[in-house]
Ligand SMILES: Nc1ncnc2c1ncn2[C@@H]1O[C@H](COP(=O)(O)OP(=O)(O)OP(=O)(O)O)[C@@H](O)[C@H]1O
């Protein structure tokens with residue numbers, strides 16, 4: 001398949017962003033795949049890579065048992081780029097010094113360019129996205145240090161003779177200026193790759209793969225009304241038509257108006273079969289007394305599957321139903337610890353929250369993709385823009401936006417506050433500039449207020465507007481003060497139990513988008 005194209009191998013050291021690196025390389029017109037750091041040097045070199053990129057990772061290169069690449073990789077004459085942990089790994093392997101300096105940097109960081117070289121050509125300074133605790137304090141001999149930040153004495157280096165280079169920051173994330181440029185500079189100027197690869201249609205490949213896998217069997221699709229499952233369903237419907245039945249689970253953790261909209265919009269647009277399961281009692285019973293976020297996620301993930309199993313039994317013919325379609329995306333997989341050696345950040349209900357005894361074979365046509373790639377596929381499939389650009393909403397819904405136990409009463413409070421905040425966002429015309437807008441109830445926190453000349457002892461609501469491209473990194477959304485004021489006034493006036501509204505101004509990292 002790749003006989004005519006250069007291949008860039010991304011070595012995954014347990015990064016949150018390995019797939020994102022591969023994707024940026026593909027965006028630069030060079031085909032790219034990921035391999036685990038545990039792959040042997042022979043296995044990697046057998047692929048005849050035109051270049052290798054070493055990803056970031058949670059470990060420290062000098063620590064015992066930290067992951068390493070075989071030194072043969074650095075001697076093979078193949079161009080290598082290191083990113084974050086990979087940058088530190090390359091520095092250490094080539095004779096530089098890596099240390100914990102006590103100067104961590106997380107999120108937006110200004111970088112000063114000392115000498116642009118080939119890697120940073122044309123750049124004098126930039127704002128980049130950092131996420132590190134260790135630093136390269138001295139570049140290896142023969143490597144030119146190119147840049148520094150307040151917390152990283154050497155933030156970039158290159159050795160054009162050896163065709164090696166690296167950066168401490170994350171050029172693969174959207175929030176780094178000159179990110180794509182740095183990757184392209186490495187690929188083209190340092191490694192000499194040809195930019196002749198084009199992503200063939202994601203949709204056509206996925207349709208063919210589903211046809212082959214399913215044959216004439218019946219398939220169930222978990223449909224949430226969100227973009228991902230709608231695109232997944234549309235792909236499967238294109239492949240196997242009315243062998244498909246969609247199931248929407250109304251678990252009582254939805255936002256106001258959500259359930260009606262799913263029934264109306266989806267069936268109208270696709271004409272697919274839809275079963276709606278009204279099971280809020282079941283979910284609330286499973287969530288009673290549960291406070292730990294991971295326990296909540298697992299309880300919800302389990303119950304989802306139990307409902308799908310019940311539905312499969314109800315509608316199956318003699319053959320039964322073996323396949324379950326989910327709109328899982330790559331961020332769901334990697335955050336659930338599904339990347340090679342990746343840390344478990346949170347168990348997404350559809351990946352890490354699935355029960356161990358699940359009988360279904362999963363069909364997840366979007367599992368290696370990111371939200372904006374899915375949106376592009378949705379537009380290509382002819383789905384309406386209004387639905388394709390809906391804000392994402394997590395499967396566990398308001399259940400992970402109530403910090404504390406989930407009860408009906410608390411859900412009602414949050415549902416109202418969320419509705420007001422979203423209504424004001426839409427009125428202000430900001431739906432497209434804000435990527436997602438969680439509204440969170442701090443149910444176990446109370447504070448004193450004065451309302452109508454009397455004392456109140458109510459709950460705070462947190463507004464969490466964010467900008468992002470793919471949920472892997474995010475910045476806090478700068479809502480205009482007038483809009484925030486309107487939200488705050490309306491929420492405290494209209495939702496009796498709330499007497500305080502606060503805004504979350506943290507990027508991801510260090511925070512995540514959701515609070516649990
Ligand atoms: N209420 C629900 N009923 C049935 N399936 C669901 C429900 N909520 C989530 N799912 C399943 O879990 C998957 C992951 O949920 P997620 O919220 O990430 O995706 P989505 O809802 O399809 O898209 P979006 O990210 O835009 O909300 C969905 O694609 C869908 O397959």
Ligand SMILES: O=c1[nH]c(=O)c2[nH+]cn([C@@H]3O[C@H](COP(=O)(O)O)[C@@H](O)[C@H]3O)c2[nH]1
Nearest residue numbers: 347348349392393394395396471512513514
């Ligand atoms: O379907 C889902 N099931 C889950 O369990 C889940 N947890 C987080 N999210 C969504 O994923 C994106 C990244 O979220 P975080 O920054 O909070 O990890 C954001 O868009 C979140 O809303 C989920 N979606």
Ligand SMILES: NC(=O)CC[C@H](N)C(=O)O
Nearest residue numbers: 056057084085132133134
């Ligand atoms: N994001 C990373 O790759 C981090 C690398 C290393 N764990 C550090 O903290 O410096």
Ligand SMILES: [Mg+2]
Nearest residue numbers: 226393394395
């Ligand atoms: Mg959703």
